Amino acid sequence: MDAALLRELVAARAEKRPTVLATRLTDGVQKLVYPSDKSQDSWLIKAVSEVLAGDKGAVIAAPDGAEWFLNPFNPPLRLILVGAVHIAQPLAAIASLAGYDVTVVDPRTSFASSERFPGMTLVTDWPDEAMAALAPDARTAIVTLTHDPKLDDPALKAALASPAFYIGALGSKKTHAARVARLSEAGFTESGIARIHGPVGLAIGAKSPAEIAISIMAEITETLRT
Structure with a gap:
C-alpha cells in the first residue's frame, strides 16, 4: 500500500467512515472504495456494501474477468x-x-x-x-x-x-x-x-x-x- 492510500485509510478510520480496500489480484492495483461513492461502478459498490455488511473480506470477479480482493474496514461496533x-x-x-x-x-x-x-x-x-x-x-x-x-x-x-x-x-x-x-x-x-x-x-x-x-x-x- 502506498503512503497516500495509507494516510487516506487512517483518516477514514479516524472519521469512522466505512470503507473497503480493493486490491486487483492480477497486478496489485489498490484503491479505497466507499459505499456512498457514486463515481464507482455499480457492481463494485454492490460488492463493497455486501462485504461491509458481512464484516468479512471476499474475492469477487469484475465484469471484465479480473479478480479483486475486498477487505472491509468498518467503524468499531x-x-x-x-x-x-x-x-x-x-x-x-x-x-x-x-x-x-x-x-x-x-x-x-x-x-x-x-x-x-x-x-x-x-x-x-x-x-x-x-x-x-x-x-x-x-x-x-x-x-x-x-x-x-x-x-x-x-x-x-x-x-x-x-x-x-x-x-x-x-x-x-x-x-x-x-x-x-x-x-x-x-x-x-x-x-x-x-x-x-x-x-x-x-x-x-x-x-x-x-x-x-x-x-x-x-x-x-x-x-x-x-
Whole structure:
C-alpha cells in the first residue's frame, strides 16, 4: 500500500467512515472504495456494501474477468447502555469481550461509577444530551435498562431518530405496551416503534442479571449478523 492510500485509510478510520480496500489480484492495483461513492461502478459498490455488511473480506470477479480482493474496514461496533443498573454490569463486560466499545449513560453518579463499571466509558449527562453527543450510527446498538420513562424515553426517541442497527428496551410486555403508547403520542410511527426490541433479549428463560445480559447480547448479535 502506498503512503497516500495509507494516510487516506487512517483518516477514514479516524472519521469512522466505512470503507473497503480493493486490491486487483492480477497486478496489485489498490484503491479505497466507499459505499456512498457514486463515481464507482455499480457492481463494485454492490460488492463493497455486501462485504461491509458481512464484516468479512471476499474475492469477487469484475465484469471484465479480473479478480479483486475486498477487505472491509468498518467503524468499531458500539453499545450504548442507558441505565447503570445490575444487568448493565454483566452486559457491558460481555459486549466488551465481543468487541464492542461500550458506553454507559446514567445521570445518577452513584450508579455510574468506575467501581461498578471498571474500564468502561461512563457518561453522566441526561440521556437526550448524551445521545446527541454520542451520535449513534449504523454500527451502534442501544439498550435502555432503567424502567424509568424520564431516562428511557428520551434515549429511545434519540435512538429511533438514528440509524442504530439495534434498539432494545428492558421491561415486561405491560411496560412495553405503555412505552409504545407514549412514543405513539409523541408522534412516532408504528413501523418506527417496531424497531424497538421489547421486551429486550431472546426468549431463553433467563432469570439472573447475567443470564438476561446473555439473552440481550445474543439478540444484538443475531440482529447484526442475520
